[in-house]
Every structure is written in C-alpha cells, then in structure tokens.
Amino acid sequence: MQTSSNKAKIAKRVIEVLDFFDHDHPTATVMDIVRRYDRPQSSTSELLSSLVDLGLLYKDMSTRSYTLTPRAAMLGSLTQPEFVRDGRLSGLVDKLSAQTHLSVGVFGMVGLETQIFTWHNGEPPLKATTAKGIYGGMQERMSDSAVGQLLLSTVDKQRREGMLRRMNAEAQEGRQFSFPEMAERVERAGDRGEIVGQMGFGSIADVCAVLIPDVTLERPMALAIVYEPKEENDPEALLAMLREAVAVCADQPEPAENVLYPFPTAA
Numbered sequence: 001m002q003t004s005s006n007k008a009k010i011a012k013r014v015i016e017v018l019d020f021f022d023h024d025h026p027t028a029t030v031m032d033i034v035r036r037y038d039r040p041q042s043s044t045s046e047l048l049s050s051l052v053d054l055g056l057l058y059k060d061m062s063t064r065s066y067t068l069t070p071r072a073a074m075l076g077s078l079t080q081p082e083f084v085r086d087g088r089l090s091g092l093v094d095k096l097s098a099q100t101h102l103s104v105g106v107f108g109m110v111g112l113e114t115q116i117f118t119w120h121n122g123e124p125p126l127k128a129t130t131a132k133g134i135y136g137g138m139q140e141r142m143s144d145s146a147v148g149q150l151l152l153s154t155v156d157k158q159r160r161e162g163m164l165r166r167m168n169a170e171a172q173e174g175r176q177f178s179f180p181e182m183a184e185r186v187e188r189a190g191d192r193g194e195i196v197g198q199m200g201f202g203s204i205a206d207v208c209a210v211l212i213p214d215v216t217l218e219r220p221m222a223l224a225i226v227y228e229p230k231e232e233n234d235p236e237a238l239l240a241m242l243r244e245a246v247a248v249c250a251d252q253p254e255p256a257e258n259v260l261y262p263f264p265t266a267a
Contacts (some may be wrong), residue, residue: 012126013039013047019137020054020074023094023120024220027065036132081214083249089212091222092245093120096225100241102233103134103226110221112167113139114148116201117221126226128202134226136200142179143167146189146197147209147222153190154211154220165217194242199226207236210265212246 003098016037020028030045048066051057059065077085089106097104103122119136126134140149144163152160153227157176166185168176189195194215199205209224225238 010047013037014051017047017051017138018068019066019135022118022136023097024125027060027063027067028063030262031065036135043222077130083212083214088249090118090221092248093118095123096120096223096241096245100225100238103205105134105136105224105226106212106223107151107224109142109148109151110139112142113162114142114145114151114200115139122180122227124203126199126203126228130202130225134203135200140200141167141171143176145200146195146207147224148200149182149186149197150189150193150195150209150211150222160170171213196239204229206235208242209262210236210239210242210246 017028017033017128017149020033020036025032030041030048033039033044033048036040044120047059048059052059052066058069058076060067076212083089093104093106096102097120101123103120103126105119106117107115114136115146116134116136119134121134128134140148142152152163155163163182164179164186166178168182171177194210195207196208197206199207203226205226207224207226209222212223223242225242228231
C-alpha cells in the first residue's frame with residue numbers, strides 16, 4: 001500500500017512540474033517548483049533531472065533553468081479535438097488576454113471538481129487568498145465556482161442532482177448551499193450555455209464563461225474571462241466576445257489530406 005501511495009505522489013509531482021509552465025512562467029528553476037508546491041529541494045531536483053532524461057524538459061546549464069520540450073507539448077495531443085491539437089484554443093486564450101488585459105482561462109471537469117486547464121494572468125494578476133495566486137491545475141468544488149456550475153449543467157439531470165447532493169453532504173460547515181436554488185442556477189446556465197458569477201479558487205473575482213461547443217468532447221470545457229469586482233467591465237460585452245471566440249473553435253479547418261504542401265519531388 002505504501003508503494004502505491006509513493007507512486008501516486010510521484011505522478012502528482014510530475015504533473016505539477018508540467019503545470020508550472022505557462023505564459024508567465026516559460027522557464028523554471030528547482031526553487032521555483034519548490035516554492036510553488038512546497039516540495040523538498042533534493043527530491044525536486046531529482047525529479048527535474050528525470051524529466052530531462054525522459055525528454056520532457058530541457059536544462060540550460062548556464063542558468064540552471066528548465067523549459068518544456070516539444071515532446072511535452074505533443075504528448076497526448078493526437079487524441080484531442082482539432083482546436084486543441086492545432087493550437088487554436090491556446091491562441092484564443094492569449095489573444096483575449098492581450099485584448100482585454102484581463103485574466104483568461106480554460107476550465108474542465110475532474111470528478112466533482114472544476115479544474116483550470118490553462119491560465120493566462122491579466123494585468124495586474126488576480127488577487128487570491130494565497131500568495132501563490134491563481135495558476136493552471138488548481139481545482140475547486142463545482143458548486144463553489146460559477147464556471148463549475150456551467151460545466152455541471154451539461155451533465156444528465158438525474159446524475160447532476162446526485163452530484164449536487166453529494167457535494168452538499170461533503171461540504172465543510174458553512175459552505176453548504178440551498179439545493180433548490182443551486183439546481184435552478186445550474187439549469188439556467190445550461191439553457192444559456194454561459195454564466196456570470198463568482199470565480200472561486202480562493203479569489204473574490206467575478207467570471208464570465210461560455211461552453212466550448214464540440215460534439216467530440218465527452219466532457220465539456222468552458223472558456224472564461226475573469227476580473228476583479230471593482231473593475232468596470234460589461235459582462236454582456238465580455239460574453240459576446242467569448243461567444244465569438246468559441247465560434248472560432250467550432251469552425252472546422254480544411255482536412256490536412258486536402259491541403260497540398262510544396263514539398264520537393266523526390267529524385
């Protein structure tokens with residue numbers, strides 16, 4: 001049992017390392033990982049060296065910093081929808097953040113949790129209850145996040161109600177919710193395919209989110225713009241911007257087999 005527990009910890013730490021790299025952190029040192037995840041320095045250094053050996057990280061010997069390799073970017077991408085595989089979704093996150101100067105993220109479902117799949121901080125970055133701020137990989141109970149409620153709306157109603165009851169039963173004291181009110185809120189979000197509400201994730205920020213339409217996705221994702229409550233933003237304008245953005249994901253590019261590339265003819 002102890003061996004299985006250790007393997008799970010190692011797997012978690014590998015994913016944490018990969019999660020660390022984002023728009024704000026294109027490189028990392030051992031101490032960057034240690035500080036973010038409160039890990040021992042010696043074992044973190046060993047782990048990073050192993051990831052270099054596996055071809056997932058490059059190490060710059062002069063700066064002793066690490067960057068992701070193309071293998072890390074392509075790992076698992078072939079099984080993803082076109083808009084994930086060809087980089088459209090990541091490009092949209094970057095463009096929306098650059099255009100609005102607000103934080104933008106892609107969110108998905110993991111069990112009863114909402115997870116930040118990818119994150120691009122705005123200017124300035126969002127405030128949070130922890131000094132580490134908001135970053136990719138974080139999870140939040142779906143009922144505690146407006147984005148989670150939107151994602152939950154895509155689940156079959158009978159199963160959804162069971163999930164809500166379980167979340168309420170397992171909630172810490174003071175974090176329970178009114179089941180009828182929550183069920184209605186989730187149903188309303190599903191009818192619209194979008195939501196405006198509280199971000200969660202240890203932040204007082206507000207969020208505007210829309211579902212990313214794709215029939216090939218077994219589990220839905222949502223694209224969201226996040227901002228501090230004091231900021232003067234028009235939620236309806238932000239939702240319109242998001243709807244236009246996810247329409248780009250829905251556009252099907254010409255299949256690769258129909259595209260001719262100017263490769264030289266073999267002799």
